[in-house]
Amino acid sequence: MKSEVEYSGLSESEVLASRERYGENILTPPARTPMWKLFLEKFSDPIIRILLIALLLSVAVAVYHIATGEAGMSALFEPAGIVLAILLATVVGFLFEMSAAKKFDILNQVNDDLPVKVIRGGHMLEIPKREIVVGDIVMLNAGDEIPADGILLSAVSVQVNESSLTGEPMATKTTIEADFDKEATYPSNAVMNGSTMLGGYGVMQVTQVGDATEYGKVYTGSQIENNTQTPLDKQLNTLASFITKASYIIAAVIFIARTVIYLTEHPVIDWLLFGSYLLSTAMIAVTVIVVAVPEGLPMSVTLSLAMSMKRMLANNNLVRKMHACETMGAASVICTDKTGTLTQNQMxxxxxxxxxxxxxxxxxxxxxxxxxxxxxxxxxxxxxxxxxxxxxxxxxxxxxxxxxxxxxxxxxxxxxxxxxxxxxxxxxxxxxxxxxxxxxxxxxxxxxxxxxxxxxxxxxxxxxxxxxxxxxxxxxxxxxxxxxxxxxxxxxxxxxxxxxxxxxxxxxxxxxxxxxxxxxxxxxDPVRKEVPAAVSDCLNAGIKVKIVTGDTPATAREIARQISLWTPEDGDRNIIIGPEFAALDDKTLLERIPDLKVIARARPMDKERLVRLLQSQDEVVAVTGDGTNDAPALNAAQVGLSMGDGTSVAKEASDITIIDNSFGSITKAVLWGRSLYRNIQKFILFQMTINVAACLIVLIGAFLGTESPLTVTQMLWVNLIMDTFAALALASLPPDERVMRDKPRHLNDNIVTRPMAGGIIGTGIAFVLLLFGLLQYFKHVDITSLAQFDLSLFFTHFFNFAPVPGGLTRYELTLFFSIFVFLQFWNMFNAKAFGNVQSAFDRLASCKGFLWVTLIILAGQILIVSLGGALFSVTPLQPMDWVYIFVATSAVLWIGEIYRLIRRWIA
Structure with missing residues (x-):
């Protein structure tokens, strides 16, 4: 439909010429990384890398054992287990991120076909937004989205919502130069793409379209890859480096020491026997390296992150990048905008x-x-x-x-x-x-x-x-x-x-x-009801909150007061306006930033600069934003949090989208992140304890000349417990509100804390001594039932290294295998209680995933021993022996409970 109007607008030929010169009114979509490349990126994880090395070494050991006739094809079970661990860790994470990406795309759909009223050839037409060109005359009415950047030719009571660009929810526009606002971010006669007409009506002439608009410039800038390393990445890198060095050192010690011992015992060298001995020694050294690698750690991390992604979505947090789950828990500063996050965004x-x-x-x-x-x-x-x-x-x-x-x-x-x-x-x-x-x-x-x-x-x-x-x-x-x-x-x-x-x-x-x-x-614009309590939770958790807004200082300070961020003791040092912030040099700002609570009249680059400066002080920064102006800061932060009704630019630049726009959901993200990190620590505590015990057993066996009492298939079951089941059990633990009492961990902290290291080494050595003592006891005493166990003989034979003909019976080896498994079973309860948990039984009823896994381990061990036969090199145990094993090994849990009780009394 056409109607006569006072402006002539562009002719059809001028439209084509303009489109040819300035391009179309569409934003270049962000470059999507191919799926195959996203999958391969999962192998860049530091622990996955050392697992790949361990896989190669494990294959070498398996081939050696098969070639020498020491084992059959069952020797390949160990490398197969490592392959399974690698695939689970990489595939699960990849699939969850793909699922989140699909949900994000649905949430972030952009409509370039919105109808726009333009004047062309002297007539008013309605065309899709994408067909707007530079020079077009566009009619604007209340409620319209401004389709491109332009200059007002006429304006009657025009007010626009520029919050997506400047944070300003209402800016007055005019063509009368005397009424121009000299402090405005954009000229008073300019209207920008992405803004919305609040009231009045006007006519604009388009000056920029597509990527050339202010909205488009920030959109393009937001696509720059964020290479900020997450705290968890750094800590896992450190752990991987330590494990690699420690295992290499132990392997080198074994190789050198066994070589020296051989040369000492054999003054005359038979080079053929010596070569065979060296090859055997090398295989033992390689076995130590393989045993030292925590195969289940990457899977535990992935499962924890994946389960958190799923549960956080139920709490209105759509996580796009998996590691953002945990990084949110490490946040030490939250830079939040005001409108829509702290307030309802509705006057x-x-x-x-x-x-x-x-x-x-x-x-x-x-x-x-x-x-x-x-x-x-x-x-x-x-x-x-x-x-x-x-x-x-x-x-x-x-x-x-x-x-x-x-x-x-x-x-x-x-x-x-x-x-x-x-x-x-x-x-x-x-x-x-x-x-x-x-x-x-x-x-x-x-x-x-x-x-x-x-x-x-x-x-x-x-x-x-x-x-x-x-x-x-x-x-x-x-x-x-x-x-x-x-x-x-x-x-x-x-x-x-x-x-x-x-x-x-x-x-x-x-x-x-x-x-x-x-x-x-x-x-x-009233403060959201849940915000004061949520901000209080963050402050009590040691997280600093800073409001960064384009609004006036008075409004920003009042909102800060209403959410209890601004106190009567605060003054001019705690607030700054954008122009003053931009005028200060970095050195002065670094001294001022710790005191700042409010930055008013902030511009996009002010927010990004604030993030960079905070990061230079080793702060882990989370940024909230819903506008195009927030994209640079969202991209620069360790965690960018966009709002569900924010612009597509903001969402593309973010790691997590807060669907309900609420700061309360951000606090829940911190809770989930901290709980997730604690769960990962619990798994590391559990698995590293077993790895230390296994390394020491191999080390002792290397010098005493004893073979491993556990077969390859038995070790496969133990690895399944250590890796898959324990990962599931500890990753499924629900979030614990008590983590919000802790202060944020430092960016350079090790994931293995001193208490963890003490527990790993102490418990690992205790397990080795007990297991070594059992082997010595079983060698010298013929056991047919644990009912005949004699504690005095246990200590008598502990240091009796004299060779015993006949070795261990299958029943004794089955007892040893079951005791070994049950020691790890009870230690899983101690791992659950790590941190500020008072008891392993604390909230046990709510840990349904954990309870199911414990039942699977119990049932699995009994079934394997009862029915495994030759495959697992076991024989059925007497019913009372199961009772003895269950009760006796539970001492691991009760000793842990006593220790936690004493620690509470001391505290």
Whole structure:
């Protein structure tokens, strides 16, 4: 459909020429990494790398044993187990990230086909947004999304929401140069792509499209790869390096020591026997390296991260990058925006000071005044109420809705005769209506209270109408109170006018008009109910919170006060504005940053610079943002948190999307991250204890010349317990609120803490001594049942290294195998209790995954021993021996419980 208009616009040939020169109005989509490359990236994990090395060495050992006839094809079970661990760790993580990416794409769909009204060839047309070109004349009305960057040719009461670019929820635009706001981020006659028309109407000429727009520039910048290494990556690198060096050192010690011993015992060397001995020694050394590698660690990390991704989604956190789950738990600073995260992003009436008598009918006059003297609308079609138009006017309509008043019906029945829309120059809006309520023509005025009061002669009060001069001081006192709380205030007035009476002259109220003042409202974007408690949780957890916003210092400081971030002791050193922040050099800022709580009037690069400076002080920084202006900081931070209704640019630059936009969900992400890290530590504690024990057993056996009492298939089952089952059990532990009492860990902390190292070495040595003692006992005492176990003989034979003919019976080896497994079984409970948990039984009933795994291990061990036969080199045990093993090995748990009890008493 076409209609004649005053602008001619571009011709068809000019459109084609413009598109050829400046390009289309579409944003270049972010380059997606191919799936095969994403999968291969999983192998860059430091632990996976040493597992690959261990796999090669394990294959070499297996081939050697098969070639020498020491073992059959069962020797390949160990490398097969390592392959399985590698595939589980890489494939699970890959699949979960792919699933998150699909959910993200659905959440982040961009519509380039939105209809836009343009003028071309002297006619108004409706074309898709993507077809806009530089030079196009675009018609803008309230509610429209601005499709490209441009300059206003005409503007009537234009107000735009620029929060996606500047953080400013409402900016006034004009073509009158005298009214330009010199402090505005963008010129007052410029409108930008990604902004939304709140009110008024205008005509713009497009100056930039697509990637050349301000929105597009930030979008392109947000696609730069974020190579910030996560804290967990650093810690796993350190652990991998330590394990590699330690295993190589032990292997070298074994090789050198056994060589020296051989040369000492054999003055005359038989080079053939010596070569065979060296090869055997090399295989023992390689076995130590393989045993030392924590095969289940990458799978444990992956499972923990994957399960956290799934559960965090239920808490409104859509995690796109798996390691962001854990990194959020390491956050030491959260740089948050204000609008939509701390606040509801919906202006509401905080207080309405209408001092009237309801019975007099003045209440109905106020309702009609608000409904008729407004250009905003409420959209309730989507099931939730959405304001269309000026958010301040929308707040008044919401106030009516809360009282059950149908603003649309009031507006429909009150016929508008004349109207002056709001302007920054007038500071008020006025509408003349034919009121069915008063059966008279009425002038309604609302605007800045100090301006509206100047037109008033009376004020409606509970005692009737009183002179404005008498009541004005009290009103001004109340206004000051509201303004000190950074609230927007509106004054309301009305007058009965005659049908032929002139109300407006030259765009202003006629001088003779005398209004009656109705009252004032205080309007603000209210803080979300859950935010103060969530911020308090972060502060108590040692996480610093900094508000970075494009809003005014007064508003930002008031919000900080309402969420208990700003205290009475805080002053000028704790707040700074963007221009001042940008003017300071890095050295001065580094001294100032620890005290800063609020950065107001911030620009995009201010936020990114803040993140970089904080990171230079070894802080782990999380950044929240919903606008295009937030993308550089989101990308620079260790964790970028975009909002669910934020721009696609912000979401592309982020690691986690907070679907419900709430700071409370961010606190839950911290809880999940910290709990996840603690679960990973628990698994490391569990598995490294077994690895230390296994390495020491191989080491002792290498010098004593004894063979391993566990067969390859038995070790495969033990590895299954250590790796898959323990990973599942400890990764499935639910989040623990107590982790929020801890302070953030330092970026350079080791994942293996001193208490963990003490537990690993101490428990590992204790297990080795017990197991070595059992082997010595079984060698010298013929055991057919544990009922005949003699503790005195245990200690008697402990150091009896004399060779014993016949070796161990299958029943004795089965006992040893079962005792070894049950020691690890009970130690898994101790690992569960690591940290600030008071007991292994704490919240045990809620740890359903853990309980299921323990049952599987118990049932599996009994079935293998009872039915495994020749495959597992076992023989069935007597029922009472199972009881003895279960009770005796449980001492591992009870000793741990006593230790935790003593530690609590000391603390």
């Amino acid at each position: 509401r009436v905080h207080e309405a000071a209408f001092d009237y008598i309801p019975e007099s009918g003045v209440e109905d006059i106020i309702f009609e005044s608000i409904a008729a003297n407004s250009t905003a609308h409420l959209d309730e079609a989507a099931g939730s109420v959405k304001v269309l138009g000026n958010p301040t006017e929308g707040a008044l309509l919401l106030w009516l809705a809360d009282r059950g008043v149908d603003y649309a019906a009031l507006r429909r029945h009150a016929e508008v005769i004349e109207q002056l829309t709001f302007s920054t120059e007038r500071k008020y809006m006025a509408t003349v209506v034919q009121s069915p309520l008063l059966n008279h023509r009425v002038l309604y005025v609302k605007g800045a209270p100090e301006y509206v009061m100047n037109f008033c002669s009376d004020r409606v009060t509970s005692s009737g109408n009183v002179p404005m001069t008498d009541s004005r001081p009290m009103l001004e006192e109340k206004l000051l109170q509201y303004q000190n709380q950074a609230m927007r205030t509106l004054g309301f007035a009305y007058a009965l006018v005659e049908p032929d009476e002139v109300c407006f002259i030259a765009g202003h109220l006629a001088p003779h008009i005398k209004l009656t003042f109705l009252g004032i409202t205080a309007i603000a």
